[in-house]
Amino acid sequence: MMLGRKERDQLELYMCGSLRDLLPDDHILVRVDRVLDLSWLREAVSECYSPGSGRPGIDPEVAVRLMLAGFLLGIVHDRRLLREAQVHLAIRWFIGFGLHEVLPDHSSLTRIRQRWGAERFRQIFKRTVTACVAAGIAKGEVVHVDASLIRADVSWESLAVRHVDAVRAENGDGTEVARVAGETLKTSRKSGRYKKVCLTDPDASMATNGRNRRLEPAYKQHGVVDDVSGVILDVEITTGEVNEGQEILNRLDAVADTTGATIKVATADAGYAYAKVFGGLERRGITAVIPTKAEPIRSKVPLRRFRYDARHDHVKYPRGQILQPNRTKIQYGRFFASKAVDCAGCDLAAICLSPSRVTKAVVIVHDYPALLRARRRRERWGEDDKRLYQRHRWRSEGFHGEAKTWHGLARAVRRGLANMRIQAYLTAAAINLKRLAPI
Structure with a gap:
């Protein structure tokens, strides 16, 4: 066999063929393109634009496909995404741009997010849910609920100690009153939750996911995952200080509204084991597979x-x-x-x-x-209940881990609750499209 040689000079002026011919059939963008339907989008966002005036904007489908491509490939920052798209054949083909066409500026995506608002991106996510239900890979009958903290896009230098302008010393309990933006909050000297505020992102709040870990400026994602194939049925973003028990019933109601199915069983960890949660699930006819907390003994007569x-x-x-x-x-x-x-x-x-x-x-x-009643039921858990709770561990926690590890949700990309919600909706939509796309 002779030693080969390849000339590196590319002298071709014209090329015949499609970019699709250069992409493997199992590429993630090729698979998603087969199941992605955005034909409804143009009409849904038309009210955000002025017909007949101004210069033509970016095609709405191109903008969403560009954002989804970034989340599917783990490129969540607009600048980097557009730089990568210049040389990435799969991204160009996925958004319908040829090699000779100039890509939009990264700032256009920012203006589109601001113009559309978070609720329209939630509609994009909900469309993926209904598509998964129609395909039979999600039923909405057995669901897993969990929450996870997302680090805000701020630095430690942006945190400031709240100004304490009143001390209620008459009770002698160390209670302080902090005023921030006209809001009065009662705080404790022993707690650091209300002592710091983020100057660059006021929507982020100090929170932690462990007693031995320090408080960090964060948001909290509340997610509901289907048991069949791990499809994300609902996702919502709140400030980091919102308790999980305050959101679970709202999220389950949203799932039932989106899927049109009746939820039969809901699983969650002990962080949701509150009386109001069990009562709300009973009134909705939902069986709760939630381990109850051990009753604290703080007195000699408990x-x-x-x-x-x-x-x-x-x-x-x-x-x-x-x-x-x-x-x-x-x-x-x-x-x-x-x-x-x-x-x-x-x-x-x-x-x-x-x-x-x-x-x-x-x-x-x-x-x-x-x-x-939940405590008594917990003592009578059978093998089916135990297996279902084990599935909760890798279904719900697996979703949060996948979103953070592969799709950039470990940290907020932009600041503000609305931007954080858009990031979460697009991440969940990308994961659902992965579940829906055939291999």
Whole structure:
């Protein structure tokens, strides 16, 4: 065999053929192109433009295809995406641009996001969900719910300590009042959550996903994943300080509205094990596969010794006394208080009551009976429940890991809640298109 030689000078002035001929059939953009339908998009965004005036803008389908190509290939920054598209044959073919055509400027994508708003990008994501349901790779009957923090696109130098302009020392409990943009917040000296604010991205809030980890400026993504093939049925972005239990019911309602199916089973981790969550799931007819939290013991006479009687709506004291509900209303439950004469004759009063009190008061949260039923059900979990919860671990957590590792969701690309929502919607849409595209 002779030693070969290839001349590097490319003298061709004209080339015949399509860019598609140069791409392998199993390339991700080729696979997605077979299932991607954006024929509805032009009419959906037409109200954002002025007909008959101004210069022609970028074709809406080209803009969305360009953004989706970036998320599918893990190129989430506009500047880098457009630089890569200049030499990337697959991206040029995917957006319908030839080798000789000049690509849009990266700033055009920014203006399109601002003009369309986050809700139109959510519609793009929802279209991928309905396509997956129609294809039979998602049913919306068994779902997995989880949340994950996304680091905000800010530096540590942009964080500032909130100015404390009032100290409520009369109670002697170290409570501080911080004012930020006219909002009054009660904070504790021991907590750093409300002590810092981000100057460059006020929507980001200080949060952490572990007690031993420091607080970071972050957003929180709430996701619902289908059990069949891991299709993302719903995703939403909130500030990092929003609790998971506040969003799960809204997200499940959104899933039912998008898929048109009735959710039968929902799984989640112990971070969702609240009475209001179990009560809300019961009212919706959804079976909850959620491990309940161990009841904290903060007193020598723990709360579990006080038995709530839902039929008669009172609480039984360990020695048989009855605690009746009082008229004090709080957001998350009701107070049940004893009589001073009952506590005076109780042999547990010395260890049950605080030194400054003569009566016992306990708080029973709303939907407390639902929490008790969930605890009893947790003790009777069968093999099917255990296997389903194991699937929750790699379905929901696997989605967050995939989005962060392969599609750039480990950190916000742009600042502001609206931009963060757009990033999350397009990331979820890209993952759903991967699930839908045949190999």
